[in-house]
Amino acid sequence: MHHQELTTMIQAILSEKKHKGIQESVDLLYQSNEQYHWIGIYIVKDAFLHLGPWQGKQATEHTKIPIGTGVCGSAAKTGKTENISNVHVDKRYLSCFVSTRSEIVVPIKKDGIILGEIDIDSNKPDAFTKEDVIFLETIADMLAEHIRNL
Ligand code: SME
Numbered sequence: 466m467h468h469q470e471l472t473t474m475i476q477a478i479l480s481e482k483k484h485k486g487i488q489e490s491v492d493l494l495y496q497s498n499e500q501y502h503w504i505g506i507y508i509v510k511d512a513f514l515h516l517g518p519w520q521g522k523q524a525t526e527h528t529k530i531p532i533g534t535g536v537c538g539s540a541a542k543t544g545k546t547e548n549i550s551n552v553h554v555d556k557r558y559l560s561c562f563v564s565t566r567s568e569i570v571v572p573i574k575k576d577g578i579i580l581g582e583i584d585i586d587s588n589k590p591d592a593f594t595k596e597d598v599i600f601l602e603t604i605a606d607m608l609a610e611h612i613r614n615l
Contacts, residue, residue, distance in 0.1 A: 468600040
């Protein structure tokens, strides 16, 4: 499935389904790319990231991450996308799955406020391209709008 088609589908899901919209969007992203081995949405609340809807073969132990800790907490602090081509050389990395080789974290923000983030783990090294970054930042903007209106 192409990014443009997926973007349109996720936009439709989010506008039709208030509460199940995020889970269904995560499920669709998971199915759309065989290199996306685990996808989770973290929501910012009280200086922590709280795990929300996710999809993947295994659950993560990291369901509550302090802002500033790990790759996830760094992205939540700076508001910048983190595209980690090799998780094993990043000192901030908090390990979730032994199979993970690369990871992308895209902040979900609205009017400069960080509401949460999209976190994707891949078992393939350097799995995330510039196109993935642009695509996932578009999806994050749509999720920001959705979360704000919940
Ligand atoms: N690896 C992340 C923690 C979340 S798990 O990948 C689901 C990090 O370094 O913050």
